[in-house]
Amino acid sequence: MPEIHLVGVAALLTLSVIVLLAGRGRNLTLVVYGCALVISLVLCGGATMRLLMQSPPSSLALPIGLPWLGAHFRIDALSSFFLAIINFGGAAASLYGLGYGRHEREPLRVLPFFPAFLAGMNVVLMADDAFTFLLSWEFMSLASWSLVMAHHREADNIRAGLVNIVMAGIGAFALLLAFGVLAGPDGFYAFADMRTHAPAPLAAAAVLALVLFGAGSKAGLVPLHVWLPLAHPAAPSHVSALMSGVMTKVAVYAFIRVAFDLLGPPAWWWGVPVLILGAATAVIGVLFALVHTDLKRILAYSTIENIGIIFVALGLSLGFLASGFAAAAALAMTAALFHVLNHSLFKSLLFFGAGAVITATGSREIGQLGGLLNRMPATGLFMLVGCAAISALPPLNGFASEWLAFQAILLSPSLPSWALKLLTPAAGAMLALAAALAGACFVRLFGIAFLGRPRTITSAKAVEVDRFSLTAMGGLACLCLLAGIFPGQVIDALAPVARATTGAAMHPQAAMPWLSIAPIAESRSSYDGLLVFVFIVSSALLAAFIVHRLASNALRRAPAWDCGFPDADPITQYSAESFAQPVRRVFSSFAFRARAQVDMPPPGDLRPASYTVEWVDLSWAVFYRPVVAAVAKMAYWMNRMQYLTIRQYLSLVFAALVFLLLVLASWA
Amino acid sequence: MIGDLSGLVGEFAIQISQMLLVLLLAPLLTGFVRKVKARLLRRRGPPLLQPYWDLAKLARKEAIVAESASWLFRGIPYLVFAMTWVAAALVPTFGTGLLFSWSADLIAIIALLGGARFFLALAGMDVGTSFGGLGSSREMMFATLAEPALIMIVFTLALIAGSTQLSTVAEFMLSPDVGLRISLALALVALVIVALAENARIPVDNPATHLELTMVHEAMVLEYSGRHLAMIDLSAQIKLLLYVSLIACVFAPFGLAPVAASFSAHMFGVVAYVGKLAFAGLMLALFETSVAKMRVFRVPDFIGVALMLGLLATLLRFMSRGF
Numbered sequence: 002m003p004e005i006h007l008v009g010v011a012a013l014l015t016l017s018v019i020v021l022l023a024g025r026g027r028n029l030t031l032v033v034y035g036c037a038l039v040i041s042l043v044l045c046g047g048a049t050m051r052l053l054m055q056s057p058p059s060s061l062a063l064p065i066g067l068p069w070l071g072a073h074f075r076i077d078a079l080s081s082f083f084l085a086i087i088n089f090g091g092a093a094a095s096l097y098g099l100g101y102g103r104h105e106r107e108p109l110r111v112l113p114f115f116p117a118f119l120a121g122m123n124v125v126l127m128a129d130d131a132f133t134f135l136l137s138w139e140f141m142s143l144a145s146w147s148l149v150m151a152h153h154r155e156a157d158n159i160r161a162g163l164v165n166i167v168m169a170g171i172g173a174f175a176l177l178l179a180f181g182v183l184a185g186p187d188g189f190y191a192f193a194d195m196r197t198h199a200p201a202p203l204a205a206a207a208v209l210a211l212v213l214f215g216a217g218s219k220a221g222l223v224p225l226h227v228w229l230p231l232a233h234p235a236a237p238s239h240v241s242a243l244m245s246g247v248m249t250k251v252a253v254y255a256f257i258r259v260a261f262d263l264l265g266p267p268a269w270w271w272g273v274p275v276l277i278l279g280a281a282t283a284v285i286g287v288l289f290a291l292v293h294t295d296l297k298r299i300l301a302y303s304t305i306e307n308i309g310i311i312f313v314a315l316g317l318s319l320g321f322l323a324s325g326f327a328a329a330a331a332l333a334m335t336a337a338l339f340h341v342l343n344h345s346l347f348k349s350l351l352f353f354g355a356g357a358v359i360t361a362t363g364s365r366e367i368g369q370l371g372g373l374l375n376r377m378p379a380t381g382l383f384m385l386v387g388c389a390a391i392s393a394l395p396p397l398n399g400f401a402s403e404w405l406a407f408q409a410i411l412l413s414p415s416l417p418s419w420a421l422k423l424l425t426p427a428a429g430a431m432l433a434l435a436a437a438l439a440g441a442c443f444v445r446l447f448g449i450a451f452l453g454r455p456r457t458i459t460s461a462k463a464v465e466v467d468r469f470s471l472t473a474m475g476g477l478a479c480l481c482l483l484a485g486i487f488p489g490q491v492i493d494a495l496a497p498v499a500r501a502t503t504g505a506a507m508h509p510q511a512a513m514p515w516l517s518i519a520p521i522a523e524s525r526s527s528y529d530g531l532l533v534f535v536f537i538v539s540s541a542l543l544a545a546f547i548v549h550r551l552a553s554n555a556l557r558r559a560p561a562w563d564c565g566f567p568d569a570d571p572i573t574q575y576s577a578e579s580f581a582q583p584v585r586r587v588f589s590s591f592a593f594r595a596r597a598q599v600d601m602p603p604p605g606d607l608r609p610a611s612y613t614v615e616w617v618d619l620s621w622a623v624f625y626r627p628v629v630a631a632v633a634k635m636a637y638w639m640n641r642m643q644y645l646t647i648r649q650y651l652s653l654v655f656a657a658l659v660f661l662l663l664v665l666a667s668w669a
Numbered sequence: 670m671i672g673d674l675s676g677l678v679g680e681f682a683i684q685i686s687q688m689l690l691v692l693l694l695a696p697l698l699t700g701f702v703r704k705v706k707a708r709l710l711r712r713r714g715p716p717l718l719q720p721y722w723d724l725a726k727l728a729r730k731e732a733i734v735a736e737s738a739s740w741l742f743r744g745i746p747y748l749v750f751a752m753t754w755v756a757a758a759l760v761p762t763f764g765t766g767l768l769f770s771w772s773a774d775l776i777a778i779i780a781l782l783g784g785a786r787f788f789l790a791l792a793g794m795d796v797g798t799s800f801g802g803l804g805s806s807r808e809m810m811f812a813t814l815a816e817p818a819l820i821m822i823v824f825t826l827a828l829i830a831g832s833t834q835l836s837t838v839a840e841f842m843l844s845p846d847v848g849l850r851i852s853l854a855l856a857l858v859a860l861v862i863v864a865l866a867e868n869a870r871i872p873v874d875n876p877a878t879h880l881e882l883t884m885v886h887e888a889m890v891l892e893y894s895g896r897h898l899a900m901i902d903l904s905a906q907i908k909l910l911l912y913v914s915l916i917a918c919v920f921a922p923f924g925l926a927p928v929a930a931s932f933s934a935h936m937f938g939v940v941a942y943v944g945k946l947a948f949a950g951l952m953l954a955l956f957e958t959s960v961a962k963m964r965v966f967r968v969p970d971f972i973g974v975a976l977m978l979g980l981l982a983t984l985l986r987f988m989s990r991g992f
Contacts, residue, residue, distance in 0.1 A: 371797065374739040385741070394784040395777055407776055407820070411827050414987050426824065426983040430976070433820035434813065440783060441809035444790045448805065453797030454737045517772060526833040529772035533755065533781070536772075541751035548747075548896045552728035555895075556743075561735035562892055563798035575794065575802020583810035587969045 003061040003074040003127055006084065009044045010127075013037065013120035020113040030102040033112045037119060038095035044123065045088035051081040055497045060129055060193075067132050073191050075129035078497040079262070082338065083126050083254045086345050090247035091119045093473050094239040097353050100469030101239055104360055110151040111237055118144035118243065122251050130191040131180035135173065138255070142169035142219075145248060148240045149232045161231035168218050168228040176215035176255070179208045183263055192263060199265025209271055212259040213278065220252035221305040222312065223282040224620035229305060230289070234297030234365070238356025241297055245304040246349040250341050253311055260319060261334075261502040269418045272320030276424050279316055280431035283309030287438040288592045291445065291584050292616060294577040296355045296365045299446055300348065303391065306435055307344040311337050313428050314406045317413065318503060320421045327505035329412045332520050334499045335492055335507050336405035342491065343398040343484060347390040350477035354384040357470055358450065361463035367446060368577045372455040376463040381451045383474040388443035390481040393436045396534035398484035401491075401518075403436055404528055408520045438584070445580045454571040486530040489518045578614060585614070593617060676929060680768035683935065687767060688758040690939070691914070695757075695906035696720035698913065698946055703877075705954035720906065724899045732895030735796040745792040746893065746900035749785045753904040756781040757911040761918045763938030764926035765836040774833040775823045779816065782867070782911075785904065786812055793889035804888030807965060811873065811885070814972040815863050821979025822863070825856040826919060828986040835918065842922045855982035857920050862975035864912035866968070868905070871957040873968050885965075913949040914942075921945060 016036050020029065050056075058077035066072040076084070098115070105111055121141030128134035146169065150162045182204050183195050200208060218225035233244045260271065286305030293299050314337035321330035357380045358373065359365055374381035390397035410432070413425040455461035465471070484491055489510030496506035510518045517529035548554075561567045582597075589595035595616040602608040645653075700720045707714025716722075734743060756778045759770055773781065786808065793805035827833045829852065830841035841847065866873045869886035876886070890901050918925060924941025926934040963971060 372737065372739075374741060378740075381739075389784070389787065392783075392787060393780065394787055395773070395780045400777075400780050404776055404780075407824075408833070411824065411833065414828060422987050423984065426821075426980065426987050429824060429983070430817055430821055430980050433817035437783070437813045437816035440787050440816075441813050444787060444794070444805060444809055448791055448794030448802075452739060452741070452791060452795040453802075515772070519771075523771060524832055524834065524837050526774045526776075526827075527771045528774060528777050532769060532772040533777065536755045536758075536769075537748070537751045537781075540754050541747040544750050544754075544900065545747045548728055548900070552725075552896055552899075553731060555731035557731055557733050558736050559733045561737060561796045561798050562733075562894075563796075563800055564891065567798065571797065573799055574797045575799055575806060580794075580802060580806045583806055583965070584813060586966065587810060587813070 003059060003076050005047055006044060006076065006123065006127060007061070007074065009040050010120045010123045012040050013116040013123070016040075017113050017117040017120070020109075020116075024109050024112065029112060030105070030108050031099065033115065034095045034098040034102055037116050038092055038099070040116075041088045041091035041095055041119060045085050045092055048076075048081040048084035048088060051076065052078060052085060052497065053494060056081075066136070067190075070130060070132055070190055072133045073129035073193070074127045074133070075192070076127055078501040079254070079257060080126045082495065082498045083250060083341075084123065086250055086342060087119075087122050087126065087247050090243060090345050090349055091122075093349050093353075093477060094243045096476075097242070097356070097470050097473035098239045100467035101237070101353075101356050101360065103467075105237065107151070111148060111240070114144050114147040114151075115240065118148060118240070122248060125251050126254060129193065131184060131195075132190055135177055135180065138176065139173055141248065141251065142166075142173065145232075145236075145240075145244055148236045148244075150235075151237060151240075152235065155235070157231070158235045161228075161235040164228040165232035168225065172215045172218035172225070174215075175211045175218070179211035179215060179259065182208050182211070183259075195263045202268060205264055205268070208264055209260060209274075212256060213274065216252045216255040216259070217278065220249045220256070220308045220312075221282070221286070222278050222308065223285045223305070224624045226282070226286065226305045227618065227620055227625065230293075230298050230301040233301040233304065234295060238297070238352055238359060241301075241355070242349040242352035245301060245352060246345045249304060249308055250345055253308070253315075253337075253341055256312075257315065257502060260315075261322075267319050267323040269320070269323045270420065271323060272316040272318075273420055273424060275312055275316030275319060276421075276428050279309045279312030279314075280428040281309070282306070282312065283435035284431050284438070285592060287435050287442055288584075288588055289618065291438060291442045292581050292593065292595070294366055294368050296358060296367050296370075296446070296450065297352070299367075299442065300351050300355060303439065303442065304344070304348055306439060307340065307348070307391075310403070310406065310432060310435065311340050311344070313432055314340065314409060316428075317406075317409050317425065320413070320416060320418070320425075321409075322503055324416050324418065326412070326415065327503055328507075328521075329409065329415075330503040331499040331505040331507055332405065332412065333409035334503050335495050336402055336409050338495045338498055339405060339488070339491060340402035343390070343402050343481070346477050346480050346484065347387045347399065350383060350387040350474055350481065351391065353470060353474045353477070354380055354387060357466040357474070358463075360466050360470075362457075362459045364457070364459065367450045369457045370450040370455070370460045371453045371457075371571060371574065372451075373460060373463055374451040376455075376460070377465045379465060379471050380474065383471075383478040384451060385447060386478040386481055388447045390485065392440040392443045394440075396482075396485050396530040396537070398481050398488070401485055401488035401528070401530060403432070405492075405520060406432060408526055411526075412521070441584060445577060449575075449577045449580065453574050456571050456574070482534075486534045487516060488528070488530050489513060489516055492518060585616070589616070593619065677768070679929070680766050683764050683766050684758070684768040687762055687764070688754070690762060691757045691907060691910055692754065694943075694946065695903065695910040696724060698910050698950055699906045701947065701950045702954050702957075705951055706958055709954060709958045720902075724903055727894075727899035727902070728896045730895040732897050734897075735892050737797050738795050738892070742792055742795040742892075743897065745788045746897040746904075749789050749792075750900045750904045750907075752781045752785040752788075753907045753911070756785075757907045757914070759835065760911055760914045761836055761839050761925060762914050763924075763942045764930065764935050765839050766926070766928035766930070767836060770836040771834060775826070775835050775838070776820070776833055778835070779819050779823065782908065783812070783816055785908075789889060789901070792893075793891075796892045798892065800888045800891050804885050804891070807885045808889055811866055811968060811972060814969055814976055815866050818859055818863050818972060818975040818979045821976065821983050822856045822860050825852050825979065825982040825986055828983065829853065835915075836928075839918045839922050839925055840927060842919055843925060843927065852982040852985045853920070855978045855985070857916070859975040859978040859982070860916055860919075862972060862978075864916065866972050866975075868909045868912060870953065872960045872963045873971065875962050910946070913946055917942070917945040917949065
């Protein structure tokens, strides 16, 4: 089975190389995205089949790479779940790219790297030794960096690319060290050997910290998230969808692979840092999403929030697993995986919608949009579904996974450790806060961009996008609804993954009557997405029918009322900044030190009045600036080394030699 | 879940009568609160049935829709009504034997109300006026604190009763092993605060205001008229009834007919329920006439108290089963 996937990956890589070598064709865009679509669909189908048929793990070793190691590949339930997600995201992005890619001014800056990026992510998920894993991880990072730099002439993109590559480098370095510790002094670089040699407690702690750093920086855990809202929006929109919806999931995979699989049985406190980081990430991510006004940056910050939710569920799962509650661990793990799936669906959908808005209006600032629902009805409808799904509204899919996460939290009083016992309700409160803030964030996004009156001429003249893009968005919107009203089927499909990672699984949900789901027992909690959906739709239709039939159905269009003072100028509408002002004010003190300055010139002064809002991302001030300053200072000191005499250099070499010999002597 | 056929029919009958009951009683509760408030101020007040006449009049009128409104604006009143009604249909009022009570637990009911608010806030922004945006923005700001507070209350109840199913919680509260608990008291205070905020009552918002800058909910629905406004008003009334039912079924469950109870028990349940509604309406009117409305930016502190109380109650439950 890995053979087929490797052939697919090879095909993707070949596609890249061909485009690089002979990229002059007229229909190149069509060919590349068409091929990528077909390959991704095949790979996704293969992985889904494996998952649903619960195939046993299969592995393959190829004599490439390091001579004494070779390259090991293995596909088990965990990798096939993530392979399915990644290739589905890849297929959706390719389909969208068929239409969206035509607007690309310099297609050769995108086309060669797109299949390579997909191939890189695929290999990471199949890798079964540290060397292959890190190599493909770096390949994936580099390919995504090339895509971020596709529009390198735009103002902020150079900085985005720089921060991206630096953070990717640091993250990969942390993962390298993590695998180094896991491999131990005997050099067990194959994952199969790591599984049999669980590290000592101290080493395991080091590995957990390093992998949280390495995978967390790629996933966007606070405070390692700073590169993400810069880099993800800089890429073309379908690539942003891949990076946000899919590549962050590869990082989640890396964390699950190491923490649940390679690191051996967990200690009780492993869940603690994961829970804290996850909860902080969820709230801080969505708070920043609420104050930004760049459409794609809002979505990138919301990715950070969702990663936080996933990590909260993973932390819970670790805590349960360490305390021996396998069933509860399986529930939390299922919630995390379900949210991984959901986020990949709605975040891809939302980024596609953002791309459609950019195509139609040329603007990413939601303050320059407005009224797009009338101009782009289909895109608007799909975006609405995406916004409702990500705000965790029933009966859509986002609610189902958050509901599972809450059910897992409600099981935690049985945990023996006090730290976890006190942390989980706080994490639950943070999760609820993040969900409510996400609702506000997406009301703002959709309300400002798609509702109201057009704020600029370009948004008043926007036209609907092409069919390929609409098909991709429509398909994802349907899946958001389907996964929401049939959560039991999704949970059952995730059972083998939960069993592979936690040793248990939620009991089969498909057998429940009326397609409802009940994580523990029906008397405890149950939810039925399908029935809720049917109830809402039927009572809405019933109410509309009765009112139209028995009362009045007359309708008249008139100017807006607005308490008698309607203003024709669309600039008098509520803006993105003014919508966020109450929330910014309530949460500013602890999250972003927002300061508003009002400059009101006195009467007679013709200067325009101004209202400026400033806020800071504290993680820059607290974590990055000091590091950058320290590096600069050290570089300044090291600068002296350039101007030594030859004698001084020779004595330095001699001192280094003596030092190394001393180390060697003391080692034995 | 599904017993024999006669039980099924009985539960179905209870479910349907509950859905109709909340629909029919909701305007009455609002009318009652208005009447009591007026009497407390030594006014005569509108007739008790005035909300019904208002709804009927609005529904018969021609709907006037702003030129800039999209199709979403016309659909949202029905959607909001449906989400609120479905949520209200799942909160036990006079009996716990609801056929569909397992289809959505308390978390789902809260999320349904959150969904209704989400769409109502979108409707406020649809026409593109400053008042609509103002209402939506403030409503969502309140919700960012009220919703987590509600979830914390749910956590407390779920940890006490061992279930997030409202019917099971109510049955547990009816049983003698509840006792007096600190966490329950904290949850009650928090729930009352959230209910005041969510239903746009004084001191958070003024349901009778005509001063634009002080209103939140009314600003959001300012552009609605005719049948659309009727649906929105009815949803708001159902929501008030829902919160009263929720508080009643959790904190004052006496009279609630258990599953498979006799017909007379159910009739007694209805009488008890109406009594509880009257008491709640009285208390609400008393409270509203005795406090002043807050400034908008004091409201987060007010709802924040609910959030903190809810968190405290949950933490107490996590610490020990005794609280």
